[in-house]
Amino acid sequence: MNYPPEQVEELKAYCSKLHYFEEAGFPYFRMGGLRLPTGCSPVEVEALYCPVDRGDGYPSRLFFLEPVSGPFSRNWHVSNLHIQGQNWTAYSWKVGVANPTLAVGLVELMKGLTRPQ
Amino acid sequence: MIEVRVSREMYEAMRADLARPHEFAAERVGFSMGRIGITASGCMILLTRYCSVPDEHYIDDPTVGARIGTDALTAVAHAIYHGRAKAEGVFHVHVHEHYGKTGMSRTDKAELPKLVPGFRSVGPQAPHGIIIWSLDHAAAWVWLPGSSEPVRADKTSIVGAPISVFREEWLS
Amino acid sequence: MNQGRTSRQSFLGPDSDERIASITVGVVGLGGGGSHVVQQLAHIGFRDFVIYDDDVVEDSNLNRLVGGTSGDALSLLPKLDIAQRTIHGLVTGARVRGFACRWQNQPEALRECQIVFGCVDSYVGRSELEVSCRRYLAHYIDVGMDVHGTNPPIIGGQVVQSSPGGACMRCMGYLTPARLSEEAARYGEAGARPQVVWPNGVLASTAVGLAVDLVCDWTKKRRRAEYLVYDGNKGTMLQSVTLNHVDLASCPHFPVGDLGEPFEVEL
Numbered sequence: 108m109n110y111p112p113e114q115v116e117e118l119k120a121y122c123s124k125l126h127y128f129e130e131a132g133f134p135y136f137r138m139g140g141l142r143l144p145t146g147c148s149p150v151e152v153e154a155l156y157c158p159v160d161r162g163d164g165y166p167s168r169l170f171f172l173e174p175v176s177g178p179f180s181r182n183w184h185v186s187n188l189h190i191q192g193q194n195w196t197a198y199s200w201k202v203g204v205a206n207p208t209l210a211v212g213l214v215e216l217m218k219g220l221t222r223p224q
Numbered sequence: 225m226i227e228v229r230v231s232r233e234m235y236e237a238m239r240a241d242l243a244r245p246h247e248f249a250a251e252r253v254g255f256s257m258g259r260i261g262i263t264a265s266g267c268m269i270l271l272t273r274y275c276s277v278p279d280e281h282y283i284d285d286p287t288v289g290a291r292i293g294t295d296a297l298t299a300v301a302h303a304i305y306h307g308r309a310k311a312e313g314v315f316h317v318h319v320h321e322h323y324g325k326t327g328m329s330r331t332d333k334a335e336l337p338k339l340v341p342g343f344r345s346v347g348p349q350a351p352h353g354i355i356i357w358s359l360d361h362a363a364a365w366v367w368l369p370g371s372s373e374p375v376r377a378d379k380t381s382i383v384g385a386p387i388s389v390f391r392e393e394w395l396s
Numbered sequence: 397m398n399q400g401r402t403s404r405q406s407f408l409g410p411d412s413d414e415r416i417a418s419i420t421v422g423v424v425g426l427g428g429g430g431s432h433v434v435q436q437l438a439h440i441g442f443r444d445f446v447i448y449d450d451d452v453v454e455d456s457n458l459n460r461l462v463g464g465t466s467g468d469a470l471s472l473l474p475k476l477d478i479a480q481r482t483i484h485g486l487v488t489g490a491r492v493r494g495f496a497c498r499w500q501n502q503p504e505a506l507r508e509c510q511i512v513f514g515c516v517d518s519y520v521g522r523s524e525l526e527v528s529c530r531r532y533l534a535h536y537i538d539v540g541m542d543v544h545g546t547n548p549p550i551i552g553g554q555v556v557q558s559s560p561g562g563a564c565m566r567c568m569g570y571l572t573p574a575r576l577s578e579e580a581a582r583y584g585e586a587g588a589r590p591q592v593v594w595p596n597g598v599l600a601s602t603a604v605g606l607a608v609d610l611v612c613d614w615t616k617k618r619r620r621a622e623y624l625v626y627d628g629n630k631g632t633m634l635q636s637v638t639l640n641h642v643d644l645a646s647c648p649h650f651p652v653g654d655l656g657e658p659f660e661v662e663l
Contacts, residue, residue, distance in 0.1 A: 108661070115663055118663075119663070124662075125662070125663040126660035126661060126662050126663060127660060127663055128658065128659065128660040128661065129654075130527060130658075131523065131526075131527050131530075131564075131566075131649050131650065132566075132648065132649035132650070136663075137660060160573070161576070162566075162571070162572070162573040162576040162577070163520075163573075163576040163577055163579070163580040164573070164576070164577030164580055164581065165580065184580075187498060187500055187501075188520065188524070189500040189503075189524040189527070189528070191658040191660075192503070192657075192658050194500050194501070227508070229532070229533045230533070231533055231560045231561055231652070233560075233561050233652075234652075257653075258656075259655055259656035259657065259659075260656050260657055261507060261531070261532055261655065261656040261657055262504060262507075262657060263504050263505070263507045263508045264493070264502075264504035264505035264507070264508060265505075265508060268507065268508070268656070270532065270533055270655035270656045271655075272652075272653040272655050272656075273652075273653050309659075309661070310659045311657075311659075381510055381533075383510050383533045383534060383535065383559075383560055384559065384560065384561070385559070385609075385610055385613065385617075385618035385619055385620065386415075386609075386610060386611060386612065386613035386618070387415075387419065387510050387511070387535070387610055387611050388415075389415075389418035389419060389510065391418060
């Protein structure tokens with residue numbers, strides 16, 4: 108894992124458990140009990156945070172193990188994506204911040220749940 | 225059902241290592257690391273890497289084909305310890321120089337299972353066992369985590385170019 | 397020993413019947429490509445199958461779904477049933493584990509295969525299959541065709557062999573960021589893509605040929621990887637130029653020891 112320890116520590120503030128793995132050469136942080144922004148349901152969810160472009164044109168992605176709803180409708184265009192032996196879902200949201208830290212990237216992704224567009 | 229699966233590349237490296245002559249040992253042994261995969265029929269042991277036993281770790285004992293000393297077992301214990309987080313276990317490997325079905329010799333039965341409790345004490349969450357290759361077949365015994373008794377593998381597959389599959393039921 | 401039905405394929409080797417019968421083969425997708433693959437595998441003598449498709453036969457499939465009949469389309473027969481019928485009609489005592497669902501929902505049986513054919517529509521789907529095959533030390537053979545352009549339309553396709561330890565589909569230049577991005581931009585919708593039976597046949601036959609060689613080693617080529625590009629207008633199947641500078645015997649994307657149940661580091 109090639110991320111500065113301080114950035115990894117910052118991520119822990121957003122979830123109750125944090126694990127790391129790589130699959131097909133891409134890094135993933137498994138965030139158990141990720142606390143979603145106000146207005147989202149469920150309040151906490153198991154998520155995978157991939158802070159790099161997996162080749163699909165999205166600079167980073169946030170995948171969820173169960174459906175998530177927020178105040179605005181989103182394009183949940185990824186469903187049943189198989190990663191690490193489980194099936195994940197994700198909405199379409201591209202982070203525009205250049206070279207964010209892990210935590211900033213995560214926050215920017217979660218803004219996709221609570222911003223009108 | 226248990227299957228042991230190894231890549232052709234690792235299998236050939238293993239066989240090449242085990243075929244090397246030794247100054248006094250009549251045969252060589254080695255150790256393969258392996259991890260569990262869950263399948264519909266049971267589980268699979270996937271061999272992840274091979275550890276050769278250095279020449280100097282053998283003991284000159286003309287009463288057996290090969291005897292390794294405590295240095296070799298210490299090295300194995302280190303390998304298991306470092307593989308603990310991944311639940312990576314160890315499999316004692318050697319070759320019987322004949323074609324067809326194979327099994328444990330009298331010496332194998334007397335000596336090899338005695339190694340496994342030591343493996344299990346260092347890596348209790350990992351699978352451990354014994355693999356014996358003949359020139360064109362294989363036999364394997366697996367101690368799954370939590371089980372003090374071995375299960376004979378139903379199938380051994382070498383996946384690469386070409387693929388070879390050895391099944392126990394064909395032998396009956 | 398090759399006797400009777402397989403006597404004409406004895407050139408595959410004296411023990412080819414036993415070798416072929418020993419393999420557990422997976423086919424994901426039983427449509428235009430997969431139905432061809434299943435039929436050929438059964439003819440050759442493969443007898444242990446794991447197959448997946450959650451779709452039914454419709455009239456629009458009959459221009460290419462091998463083994464499908466008009467009656468099947470009228471009754472909306474599952475494609476899985478057609479594949480099982482094909483296999484059992486050719487292989488007495490065949491073991492067929494069929495799943496009318498996405499393989500991702502019941503992946504455990506697929507892990508037992510030494511060879512998996514991917515006959516799916518999406519690049520993401522192909523990538524997922526490759527990951528599973530690498531994790532469980534299986535060969536992955538991908539088959540796909542498309543028709544693009546007009547005046548005249550161009551029929552294209554590919555057969556890719558991704559094998560443990562060898563170059564993967566990314567290494568070989570098949571799964572590219574451009575393809576994945578374009579698919580993501582379409583939100584993964586393939587739409588009603590043009591499909592016809594004869595290119596599917598060429599591609600499926602080529603794929604099955606690769607598989608038989610992996611099992612029987614009759615060409616002695618011992619491919620570590622392969623990427624063949626089909627030009628349906630010219631009638632050619634040529635190795636992709638993207639392989640020119642690729643080390644086919646290695647892959648940085650799938651570490652050789654990353655096998656078995658997924659492993660994670662607690663932080």
